[in-house]
Amino acid sequence: MGVNNTSEIPADFPGKVIPGGNGANILVTSLDDIINWGRANSLWSLYFGTSCCAIEMMQTGAARHDYSRFGFEVARPSPRQADLIIIAGTIVNKMAPVLRRLYDQMAEPKYVIAMGACAISGGPFFYNSYSVVKGADHVIPVDVYVPGCPPRPEALLEGMLMLQAKIKTESMKNKVFPIDGFDEGL
């Protein structure tokens, strides 16, 4: 015995019907907002710069374009204390296992920004090179791609803000771990 919640929807009903569910959803979505707000506004990044894009990342952290006003306060040297890894620079065959190990050492929730043409697809080193991994997303799952060679500090800030917007759409009910299924092929 219980209340029958399913209602009959007429076939020519205009508009979209969103099922109401039970009342607990209201509590969970408010918690979602708060948790996402907290996560998005205090992402601490890991010191990971391999080549030229690292200088532009350092410029983004310096006084003129300051990323700490958006919450990315400090860059941590240890992956156990970081939740964002900005891949700035080319990834080479010898460095790829190191990158994977660093990603595995980070604690959930963790996010990845691929900065620069080399991290997105190999960049200027795509043709005729025997040692460059053609894109960091062969090694770890990437959330945001920032193009440029090297991208301007403003472009990197835009990428970081886009990541913050992406985090705010997450929900606790439908957790998605990007690393699941990554090794077997997306």
Added chain:
Amino acid sequence: MDTTITNNFKTEEYQINMGPQHPATHGVLRLLLTIDGEIIKRVEPDLGYIHRSIEKMCERDSYQQIVHLTDRMDYLSSHINNEAVCLTVENALQLEIPERVKVIRTIIAELTRIASHTLWWGVMGMDVGALTTYFYGFRDREMINDIFEETCGARLTMNYNIPGGLMFDIHPNFVKRTKEFIAHFKTKLPEYDLLLSNNVIFRKRMEGIGILTKEDAISFGASGPVGRASGYSCDVRKHHSYSAYDKVKFNEVLKTEGDTYARYQVRVLEMWESLSIIEQLIDNIPEGDFFAKTNAVIKLPEGEFYQKVETARGELGVYIVSTGTKNPYRMKFRSPGFSNLSLLNHIAVGGKIGDLVATMATLDLVIPDIDR
């Protein structure tokens, strides 16, 4: 009560890894340290974590495309790297370069040198523990980046040189902005001295460690500020002049102690010298073409060519073996960081790990330059 503590413990050496991802190694360099307590017994560098096979790629590229690749090798003196390849090609083709091109190349090269040294100074303080210097160094570097952006189009990887001259003429504001920068920077360099050079803690950390003698410097092939701090006169701008360096008067900064503090002082004094070079040239840029005509497809005559230039790190050499086709047969870059790194084992043994970090900061290594 007997208060002396006798050391009954047997100590043993162990190996520790200063891994590829580390804030103090300025790039991806892995050092295998063999240490006994805190004293270093042996340092072995492990390279190759950013080896992008540039030399192999050059064998299939045309000469104009190679200039674009050399930007990314030592990205802090990218204009000077471009200049090295362009000069080799121009000397091989025996092209006559207009005076205007030579003077502009020299001015931009000296601005690049100042930009690289301010970044080095900022990061040097950070390595030793003084975080404020990071922001001061980058503030001045931003002004130079603005000048480059207006003229060359990019902040870091400039590609302004091509074999034959420059890609486009300088912007009308270039002279005015450079003069403003010089006036501004002359008031800031004494601030650098106030903050760091005369600081008691800094000096105690830097004096007397990492000593390199003159004979060792020559035998290890050290060049640039590392060699000059040991009394070895190795400035390519003086001994094998190129571009407009034979028209300006500047001193070669030499020190004799060869320790870490001497290397630091040489770089700071070099910034003053660069300012004086720019001042001598900025008012008298000769009129003329910014470009000497070459074919669209450049083919070097058969033979071998070598050109040296002085980057912010030391002596960069470009060696081209050509068989007369449009690609080089073999292209080799003699990078300054490669030889400077090989002396790390020699000077760091016997010191502590903190001294190793300070010594590495004064060697001013940029790892993509070493790994190519």
Added chain:
Amino acid sequence: MTNEALQNLISSWIPELEFTEEKSQFLNITVQPEQLHQLMTQLKSNPDTNFDYLYCLSGVDWGKELGVVYHLESTTHRHQIVVKVKTEDRENPTFDTVCNIWYTAEFHEREVFDFFGIQFNNHPNLKRLFLTEEWDGFPLRKDYVDEINMVIK
């Protein structure tokens, strides 16, 4: 010293050297592998030549032969010279090391071994420098083919 004076002096030490100045901006000496170490020691220790600065050591694959090119300079007299050595043996090319003469050669020879496979006798630590230990083949040789990694254009 001028190139001619250098040529006269050096040819008085070892008779079978070849000197040439064409197609290069320096005086080139081609030496046989057996006399390489002796020539290099004399070039450094003789006070008239005094070549104490080895500034470039490169390996070259000349098509049929493998070779090494040494660029030397003297810090006192400021003259420069190029020494070349070649071998036809592509399976097991071997030369003498010059690490005991100039310390900088240690890293440079490791790099040449890494990319060309040329071994050096009496080298203190001859192993690969840039590539991983398990890498198969020597990339900068002209007959190197790598289907998986290289996208040729």
